[in-house]
Amino acid sequence: MVRFLVVPQWQGSPAARAMLLVDGAAAIAGDLPRAATTVLDVPVEAGESLGTGVRRLSALLRTRELVAGHLEAGTVLIGGDCSITVAALDTLPGGTDDLAVVWCDAHADLHTPETSPSGAFSGMALRAVLGEGESQLALSPGVARDRVVAVGVRAVDDAEADELARVRNLGVTDLDDPAALADAVQATGARRVWVHIDVDVLDPGSFGGVSSAVPFGVTPAALSTALKELRARIPLAGATIAGFAPRTPADAVDDLGALLRLVGAVA
Numbered sequence: 001m002v003r004f005l006v007v008p009q010w011q012g013s014p015a016a017r018a019m020l021l022v023d024g025a026a027a028i029a030g031d032l033p034r035a036a037t038t039v040l041d042v043p044v045e046a047g048e049s050l051g052t053g054v055r056r057l058s059a060l061l062r063t064r065e066l067v068a069g070h071l072e073a074g075t076v077l078i079g080g081d082c083s084i085t086v087a088a089l090d091t092l093p094g095g096t097d098d099l100a101v102v103w104c105d106a107h108a109d110l111h112t113p114e115t116s117p118s119g120a121f122s123g124m125a126l127r128a129v130l131g132e133g134e135s136q137l138a139l140s141p142g143v144a145r146d147r148v149v150a151v152g153v154r155a156v157d158d159a160e161a162d163e164l165a166r167v168r169n170l171g172v173t174d175l176d177d178p179a180a181l182a183d184a185v186q187a188t189g190a191r192r193v194w195v196h197i198d199v200d201v202l203d204p205g206s207f208g209g210v211s212s213a214v215p216f217g218v219t220p221a222a223l224s225t226a227l228k229e230l231r232a233r234i235p236l237a238g239a240t241i242a243g244f245a246p247r248t249p250a251d252a253v254d255d256l257g258a259l260l261r262l263v264g265a266v267a
Helices: 018-031 056-067 084-090 121-129 158-164 173-174 178-185 219-235 249-266
Strands: 004-007 036-040 076-079 097-103 150-151 168-170 192-198 235-242
Touching: 004 018, 004 056, 004 121, 018 076, 018 097, 018 249, 056 084, 084 121, 084 192, 084 235, 097 121, 097 178, 121 150, 121 219, 173 178, 173 219, 178 219, 192 219, 192 249, 219 249, 235 249
Parallel strands: 004 036, 004 076, 076 235, 097 150, 097 192, 150 168, 192 235
Antiparallel strands: none
């Protein structure tokens, strides 16, 4: 049975209304099977940077400990902000030596504390997966660049562009071919895959509940079809669905159909 781990962390987000991520996690959790779902009691306080360039680091470290105590093989994480994936990969059963990471996100998330304009860890999350950035959060060792596949990235800061060019990239239109994602992951030689989905990868015309919408995204249908093809070829080590920030309960209801489609694709 697939296990769901709900991690309503907001402290990694740069958004002014980051607390909406807590509401988003709760909205998704309400439609998950109760017997298979664990909701973590993450810190509600902002936390301190502890002398680093990462805002709210102390709260992030506490959430990391909580994830480590509950993660099982094949778990689907529900966020919360997208940096929870880093915590999961840090404690993944079996490690990451044979793992590919599919990073579906409108933003590159390749900053370090030195380049980040916000100091928010979400914008550094993929760089931390690669083993770089703040040492208390980055994976050690990191996932090799040739086993990372970025999907739908279309908001890239100058400081991230060179790093993005060093990983495999699939644009939004590449998913017009349902096999493109599975082909790209198979080409890495990995034996397992972790799928990370920040819902801002979706097109704003089909999904509204995000803090920072970016035009011309992927449709829920195209992404879910690509993920099902991927799962048919490569075992899933786990997955993350994060970044849901509905402004009202009614807005949450409007987006739940697309969210549950994604949940079904990875679970």
